[in-house]
Amino acid sequence: MTDAPLLDVRDLSVAFRQGGRETRAVDQVSFSVARGKTLALVGESGSGKSISALSIVRLLPPGAQVSGEARFDGRNMLTVDDATLRSVRGARITMVFQEPMTSLNPLQTIERQIAEILELHGLSDANARRSRVVELLTEVGIPNPSARLGAYPHQLSGGQRQRVMIAMALANKPDLLIADEPTTALDVTVQAQILALLERLQQTYGMAMLFITHDLGLVRRFADTVCVMQKGKVIETGEVETVFSAPRHPYTRALLSAEPKGDPIVSDDAAPVVVSADNLRVWFPIKAGFMRRTVDHVKAVDGVSLIIREGATVGVVGESGSGKTTLALALLRLIRSEGPIVFLGDRIDGKSVAEMRPLRRDMQIVFQDPYGSLSPRMSVAEIVAEGLTVQRPELTLNERREIVAQALTETGLDPATMDRYPHEFSGGQRQRIAIARAIVLEPKFVVLDEPTSALDMSVQAQIIDLLRDLQRRRALAYLFISHDLRVVKALAAHLIVMRHGKVVEEGPATQVFDHPQQEYTRALFAAAFRNQVESLS
Amino acid sequence: MDVITHGAAPLAPPISRSGWLQLTPLDRRRLVNFKANRRGYLSFWLFTILFVMSLLSNILANDRPILAWYKGELLFPAFVNYPEEKFGGFLARTDYRDPVIESEINTHGWMVWPPVHFSYDTHNLALPTPAPSPPTWMLSKSQCEIAAAKTLRPGQTNHGCADIEWNWLGTDDQGRDVVARLLYGFRISVLFGLILATISSIVGVAAGAVQGFFGGRVDLVLQRFIEIWSSLPQLYLLIIISSFLTPGFFVLLGILLLFSWVSLVHVVRAEFLRARNFEYVNAARALGLSNFRIITRHLLPNATVATLTFLPFILNSSITTLTSLDFLGFGLPPGSPSLGEILLQGKSNLQAPWLGLTGFIIIALMLSLLVFIGEAVRDAFDPRKNFG
DSSP states (O other), X not given: OOSSOSEEEEEEEEEEEETTEEEEEEEEEEEEEOTTOEEEEEOOTTSSHHHHHHHHTTOSOTTEEEEEEEEXXXXXXXXXXXXXXXXXXXXXXEEEOSOHXXXXXXXXXXXXXXXXXXXXXXXXXXXXXXXXXXXXXXXXXXXXXXXXXXXXXXXXXXXXXXXXXXXXHHXXXXXXXXXXXTTTTSOXXXXXXXXXXXXXXXXXXXXEEEEEESOHHHHHHHOSEEEEEETTEEEEEEEHHHHHHSOOSHHHHHHHTOSOOSOOOOOOTTSOEEEEEEEEEEEEEEEETTTTEEEEEEEEEEEEEEEEETTOEEEEEOOTTXXXXXXXXXXXXXXXXXXXXXXXXXXXXTOOHHHHGGGGGGEEEEOSOTTTXXXXXXXXXXXXXXXXXXXXXXXXXXXXXXXXXXXXXXXXXXXXXTTSOGGGSOHHHHHHHHHHHHHTTOOXXXXXXXXXXXXXXXXXXXXXXXXXXXXXXXXXXXXXXXXXXXXXXXXXXXXXXXXXXXXXXXXXXXXXXXXXXXXXXXHHHHHHHHHHHHHHO | OOOOOSSOOOSSOOOOOBTTTTBOHHHXXXXXXXXXXXXXXXXXXXXXXXXXXXXXXXXXXXXXXXXXXXXXXXXXXXXXXXXXXXXXXXXXXXXXXXXXXXXXXXXXXXXXXXXXXXXXXXXXSSOSSSSSOOOGGGSOHHHHHHHHHXXXXXXXXXXXXXXXXXXXXXXXXXSBXXXXXXXXXXXXXXXXXXXHHHHHHHHHHHHHHHHHHHOHHHHHHHHHHHXXXXXXXXXXXXXXXXXXXXXXXXXXXXXXXXXXXXXXXXHHHHHHHHHTTSHHHHHHHHTTOOHHHIIIIIIHHHHHHHHHHHHHHHHHHHHHHHHHHHHHTOSSOTTOOOHHHHHHHHHHOTTOHHHHHHHHHHHHHHHHHHHHHHHHHHHHHOHHHHTO
């Protein structure tokens, strides 16, 4: 082994040309990865970290203009011929992507997909291939691997799919594994398992890893060196310890301090109840047979009771599929449910769509994805004013615009931009627009369905501050749904932990956080806080 | 958050909409995108010119003058039917091409003729050759002289082709001018196509929207109905129906409409099924919007790109259906100008290639232009091009 780094990237630039305009996605980036070591590329979305990694194996879409050099084991990957490139891809450099659902072919069994790579890179004996596939699946921790060989991706859970992806990446014992946000799409408990797996495999195989993430906790735990990227440039690079203990660049400092902070507003137990539900159930029937008889139910929400008081926040945490969002939609009467719901002293569970309409003014929702929740074909003013046109039809156009402008100001946006379209705003600004849409009607109760999950870390903190500020000023009642416990901790004074539609544990947030009673809650917290605790210590 | 009343400066910027169309910025960008597509933009203007010309058929090609001054009276023969009595004759309908009437009016006034002196049903009585007669510029000098001799009074000098009425694209087998028939035929085809495409799009989009938005049983029932309905053999039905209903413009429109609305339903339904679970649609529900408003404000715009992609083909298929029916002889009543009828004449008179060629070229040109325009419009509305 030589001292030369395994991967040496020098002055890498990537530009995209579209309609005569040139956008520089990556600008003069240099980094290197030593054998057996881990380099983390950190930055917010759009900072060019994925594009840098993809350009090393020339996987960029046509139209990208790449310059500079990326030497892998001495050869410049940007200029080698296609045959050499193919022999390196999938064998010596492999990749694991963010979304395990779309990176696997849904029409082929996992055995075929893993075996295909082995076959392409020279393992021609079918029996040898099969035993190697079983070996790999055992290694990545798929239970009972020989029975799962014929499974299709949809028969596996998200974590298992990501394990299969990792098995594919490991198939040919690569020298370099590029992991592009490998855990972002997974639940916290699964995240922890996948990370442990990667860590163990790295030690066994002695491979180098290029780890792309926006999560600083992971970097701290995982990487040897770190490159912080912003707007296509590397702004800080160095040993993880040095960068974390003494960040030089202001942006790095901002990133490190961007964790959601602050304490939730302590609720007053005497405050009037805004929403309460008792033994709320949402069961989706499973129908079978010729007569479509109901044979069973999917119990998305199964007997949940809660009380939300004015000015208080109830946090709902749990893994995906635990029924958090369904619970919220049921409380807002956006889906059918059983069990009494009392809103501002009124039973609303029996009301018709038309009877509900005037009440919608007092109950609003903010969704997770600020890209999906704003119609791309309406201007911001139209989006925010839409509720006003229904709920307060007596207003004139100019009065409506004035109210919209005030709501935008209140959420920290410049009202002069109200005639622009959503795509002209960043993710954080778009989430502010969504919040403005919810508060413009002056509601009493707002459901926040993972409002920060799709946002970058530094923006998350700002949105949390904004939400807390609005709550204080308007005595709003929040139902805050999240799988991110750090965010919940900063906002919710009362906590409900859900699993499989049932409440596992509930109580004052401080108590649940400090002394979780249930095994599941402890596992959830352990997975979520391990990174954070380490990075803060 | 009530409206500020104490005289503070308003926060909201004034509404900025510019241009005489009051376009929003998004529409302006679409217009720019459309203009940037050179082929589509050129096609648009070319088609508009052709269409406007065909709309003006009555004053471009007519066997009656546009204006006439007769005995101190201003007449509009192209638009008003004056009995021949007025000019000293006895027929109910004046034939202004009759030399007697012509000289009668010219001695007591004047006439302004359209550029082409034939209407779609005017028989050229002074054909140089037996019908179908070739375009005048293809005739030999002697053929012209024979034709000119028929109209000239004895003693006048025969200038050959300069003395006869020109049939720029020849005549059909009944001696009717092809240019005139083409203009009127183009008008009928395009209007028919536009009306059929518009109505069937409206019906199709509405049906698809209902299916996609409500889903469930409504979707199931309508979907099965459409499957059965669209598997009916259209052409046979058309032929059978046209045998006991007199096929006119509106009868044909009605019959074709029965089947053509189906084509858009699937696309719109699929778009609605996809979009009805978008978060912004859920947000709109949470704001208390009615189903109708959600459909029109939030879901229909999503279906526009898909609809616009199909629209040029629907328009074209409407035009070709009419053309093929005319070609088969089940279309518009005999004598009506139509592109299909020109093609039919071309087929039955292979010795007269100008008929078939004219029909082919004009139909190919019209269909291509429409597809080019459709493509440009679709690209202009494509959100991926707008929000790059």
